[in-house]
Amino acid sequence: MRAPGELGFLEADACDIDRPILRDPALQAEFEETGYVVLPLLDAEQVATLVDGYDRLAAALDGSSAPEDYNDTYAEFSIIHSRPEFRRRAYDLITSVLEPVAERHLVDMRPLIANFVNKLPGTGVVPTHQNFSVVDEAEHRSVSVWVALVDCVLENGAMSLLKGSHQTLRSRRGMWAYQAFSQIDQGQLDPKLTRVEVHAGDAVILDDALVHYSPPNQTGERRLAIQFVMIPQEARPLWFQQVGATDDGLDIEVWEIDERYFFEFWHGDGDERYGTHADRIVLPKVDLDLAMLEQLLAPAPAEPAAADPAPAEPVLSEPEPVAWEPVASEPAAPQRGLRALISRLSR
Numbered sequence: 001m002r003a004p005g006e007l008g009f010l011e012a013d014a015c016d017i018d019r020p021i022l023r024d025p026a027l028q029a030e031f032e033e034t035g036y037v038v039l040p041l042l043d044a045e046q047v048a049t050l051v052d053g054y055d056r057l058a059a060a061l062d063g064s065s066a067p068e069d070y071n072d073t074y075a076e077f078s079i080i081h082s083r084p085e086f087r088r089r090a091y092d093l094i095t096s097v098l099e100p101v102a103e104r105h106l107v108d109m110r111p112l113i114a115n116f117v118n119k120l121p122g123t124g125v126v127p128t129h130q131n132f133s134v135v136d137e138a139e140h141r142s143v144s145v146w147v148a149l150v151d152c153v154l155e156n157g158a159m160s161l162l163k164g165s166h167q168t169l170r171s172r173r174g175m176w177a178y179q180a181f182s183q184i185d186q187g188q189l190d191p192k193l194t195r196v197e198v199h200a201g202d203a204v205i206l207d208d209a210l211v212h213y214s215p216p217n218q219t220g221e222r223r224l225a226i227q228f229v230m231i232p233q234e235a236r237p238l239w240f241q242q243v244g245a246t247d248d249g250l251d252i253e254v255w256e257i258d259e260r261y262f263f264e265f266w267h268g269d270g271d272e273r274y275g276t277h278a279d280r281i282v283l284p285k286v287d288l289d290l291a292m293l294e295q296l297l298a299p300a301p302a303e304p305a306a307a308d309p310a311p312a313e314p315v316l317s318e319p320e321p322v323a324w325e326p327v328a329s330e331p332a333a334p335q336r337g338l339r340a341l342i343s344r345l346s347r
């Protein structure tokens, strides 16, 4: 087996993060163990403010993104596809509603990215991935406060999460990072994931290192949500840009940035207006199969003990029911055909 470090992940010994993220100790314990928590965050009026605001912005700017900027196989992420003016105004809108309510639950966190995630009818897969790393994950956790603006169930593309994966898959990730999972068949991975179905206004607060996935929206209504990335007040916000590749791996420029960087970035290139060069590193190219992923997620073997030779339990487990009042739905359908297509497109 290749060690996590050889695959570019931070060794568990190198990560020392004991700062709480959530104010509620029980939620904090759940977050540390699973990598996410689910909680009601917005009332109906706040949800309406965000949905109406999104529609008003799109109407004023001739759509959220230009048709040539967005491939509708995937979800439309406003921070990747939309016009700079849309992103800037969306940031102000989302931050004005979410920052004060997030503050009630989170300990000294500040906004960095405000992203509308739109899945139009019949579109919008989000392949299995970890979010961009935007802090040094050896020392800090950034979180995505993901908020449903409509009820989210399997049929319209609810998220599924790989519990515990945030503990051992801490790393440095930019635009290239989704490729790490692109060789794993989604049908094989699905049973290992926990689907989270939520009501409009509920939030899933997840560690950005947590592996997750969401299928396309197979209903006739759009599925709108928000990803609001927050980082600890004391953490330096970072961006990892791939600038080349060699036999040794990926050549990565590390930038220290601020929130304005995401208003104009395109294909992940750095921007000297909103960032400064912080480092240059080489990372291995990661291409996992399911067996490697399972090995990475398994806890380190315990020191041999004469009295207790039992092997450690693997972290991967069968899917469990969602704790937070789920909206009823059918069991997950494998996405093999679509998944295979995405794998090909992403090579």
Ligand SMILES: O=C(O)CCC(=O)C(=O)O
Residues within 6 Å of the ligand: 075, 117, 126, 131, 144, 146, 157, 158, 159, 212, 213, 214, 225, 226, 227
């Ligand atoms: O909205 C979704 O279905 C997935 C969004 C996502 O992957 C994210 O916000 O990181």
